[in-house]
Amino acid sequence: MPVYRPRALLRLTIPLPRGDGYEAFTYDVDVRRVHLEINDHNRADALDVEVDWIDAGVDPRWIAGGTCEFYLGAADDFGDWEPAEDNLRFVGRMVRPARQLQGESLRVSLSFHDYTSFYLLAKPVASDGVPLYSDTLTSAWARLCSVVPGVDELSNNLEFRGLDAPGPQIGTAVAARFQKLGKVPIKPNVDAWAIWQQIVGMMGLISFFEGDRCVVTTATDLFTASSAPLLVYGRNILSFREERNNDRGLRGVGITSYDPLTGKSLEAVYDPLAGKRKQRKAAGKKGKKPSAAPKADSEEIDYFQFPGVTNPEKLQEIARRVYEERSRQELEGNVSTADMWVETNAGETADLLSLRSGDTIEVRFMDSEDAVFVKQFISVSDRVTYLVEHGYSAPVANVIAANVERMTDKSNLFYVKGMTVDLESNEDGGSFQVDIQFINKIDPGGGSAGGS
Numbered sequence: 001m002p003v004y005r006p007r008a009l010l011r012l013t014i015p016l017p018r019g020d021g022y023e024a025f026t027y028d029v030d031v032r033r034v035h036l037e038i039n040d041h042n043r044a045d046a047l048d049v050e051v052d053w054i055d056a057g058v059d060p061r062w063i064a065g066g067t068c069e070f071y072l073g074a075a076d077d078f079g080d081w082e083p084a085e086d087n088l089r090f091v092g093r094m095v096r097p098a099r100q101l102q103g104e105s106l107r108v109s110l111s112f113h114d115y116t117s118f119y120l121l122a123k124p125v126a127s128d129g130v131p132l133y134s135d136t137l138t139s140a141w142a143r144l145c146s147v148v149p150g151v152d153e154l155s156n157n158l159e160f161r162g163l164d165a166p167g168p169q170i171g172t173a174v175a176a177r178f179q180k181l182g183k184v185p186i187k188p189n190v191d192a193w194a195i196w197q198q199i200v201g202m203m204g205l206i207s208f209f210e211g212d213r214c215v216v217t218t219a220t221d222l223f224t225a226s227s228a229p230l231l232v233y234g235r236n237i238l239s240f241r242e243e244r245n246n247d248r249g250l251r252g253v254g255i256t257s258y259d260p261l262t263g264k265s266l267e268a269v270y271d272p273l274a275g276k277r278k279q280r281k282a283a284g285k286k287g288k289k290p291s292a293a294p295k296a297d298s299e300e301i302d303y304f305q306f307p308g309v310t311n312p313e314k315l316q317e318i319a320r321r322v323y324e325e326r327s328r329q330e331l332e333g334n335v336s337t338a339d340m341w342v343e344t345n346a347g348e349t350a351d352l353l354s355l356r357s358g359d360t361i362e363v364r365f366m367d368s369e370d371a372v373f374v375k376q377f378i379s380v381s382d383r384v385t386y387l388v389e390h391g392y393s394a395p396v397a398n399v400i401a402a403n404v405e406r407m408t409d410k411s412n413l414f415y416v417k418g419m420t421v422d423l424e425s426n427e428d429g430g431s432f433q434v435d436i437q438f439i440n441k442i443d444p445g446g447g448s449a450g451g452s
Helices: 116-121 137-145 176-181 192-202 219-223 312-327 368-374 380-389 394-407
Strands: 006-018 021-030 033-038 046-052 067-074 088-102 105-113 158-161 205-210 213-218 230-232 239-244 252-259 264-270 301-305 331-337 341-343 349-351 360-364 413-424 431-440
Touching: 021 046, 033 067, 046 067, 046 088, 067 105, 088 116, 116 192, 137 158, 137 192, 192 205, 192 312, 230 341, 252 312, 264 312, 360 431, 368 380, 368 394, 380 394
Parallel strands: 158 213, 230 360, 252 301
Antiparallel strands: 006 021, 006 067, 033 046, 033 413, 046 105, 067 088, 088 105, 205 213, 239 331, 252 264, 331 431, 341 349, 360 413, 413 431
8 A cells, every 4th residue: 555645835925015005925834734626617626724823924814815826745755845836736816714713722724716716706797808709719818807806917828728829719609790799798797707608618618727827628628538547446445436317318419599680599409319219118008008109309309598609510519519518427426535646547657636627537446457357257256365365355355256247347437527635634643535526428329438
C-alpha cells in the first residue's frame, strides 16, 4: 500500500487599506481542515478551509475581499514539499470569512468560490455587455467582461480547446437576416454566466473556468478519454455505488427554436435509434391476447427549447450535443479512495487531484489480466484462492469469484461529473479522502461506449 503525506497551503491575497486606497498583500497560511468541491461547468467550484486564528494573521473583517490559490500535494520520504504549479488545485474569491471559539481553540473558517461566481453575481447585465451577432466568441467575452465587476484581469483569459481563436462568429448560429438585429436576444434578469452559456451553447460548445482561465471547447473534446486513472475494487477503492436512470434510456432528443421573423419554430431531432426500435405489445383485456401496438418513434423523443438559433445546421449540432451529454447521465454513481495517485489503464501514473468534470476514469472490480485468467477456473473456491494470492482481500475475492462474468462484460469507463476532496490534520495524524461522482455514456444499441 502506498504511503501518503498530505500537505496543503492556502495563499491569500487581501486588499489592505493604504492611504486613500488599497494595497494587495499576499501571504501563506497552513490549513487544518479542507473541503474542495469540483462541480460541472454550469456551477462554481467551492473551497472551504479552516485555519488557526493566529495563522490567518488578521481580523476576518479585513480579509473579506480576498482571493486565494490553494495547493495540495504529498511530501516526499523526508517530509519535504513545496507549493508549485502542478499542485495548484483551486483559484477563487472569498465569499465568507468567519471565526469561532471551540474550547481553547480559536479558528477561522474561509469559504471561496471559483471565478464563475463573479459572473453568477452579475445580474442583471447592462445592455452594453450583451454580445452582438457580429462578435466572435473572443470579442463577445471581452464585451461581457466589461460590465461584470471585478473581472478586468479575466477579460483576456479565454482559452480555446479543439477550435481556433478567436472562435466562430455568433451570427453563424442564426439565419443571415437575424444578424441585422444586432444584439443577441436574452431573457430578462439573467446573470452574466447564463448569457455566456447561452452564447457558447448556440455554437454547440461548452465553457467552464479552470483556475483563472475560461475554457471553451467542444462536447467531444471535453469528454474524450486518453489515459484514464484506474480504480480497482479491493486495491484502492474505499466505497462504490452506481444506479441507472431508466427514464433517460434509449430516447432521442429534439431541439426547437422560435423564429420571430417567420412566426414559426425550427426543429432538429437527433435519434440514433429512429426506425430501429422493436415493436411493443399493447396490454390486452383479461382473457384476450394482447395486440401488437408499435410505439411511434416520435413518442420516443424528448423535446427541449433552445432560443436564439435559426440556423438549421447549428440546431442539429446542438441536438446531438444535448443527446450526448444527456445520455452520459443515464448511469451515475460515486467512488471513493484514499489514494492521491493511481496507475492509468496505459500503465502511467495519474494525479487524481487534477481530475475535473468531463475527465475519464476507469473503475474495475478486478484487473483485466486477472479477469481473463480467473474465468478459466470453474470452481469458485479456486478463483478465490487465485485472487487472494494476487493481492485481493478474502471478502473481496469471494464477491468477485462468484460474479466475475457480470463484473467484466461491460465497459468500465466513466466520465467525471464532480469531485470532492476532504483533508483534516489533528492530533491523531488526520485523514484524507477523494470522492468522485461519475456518469456513464450508454450506447443505445446496448452496452457502454468506449469499452476496454
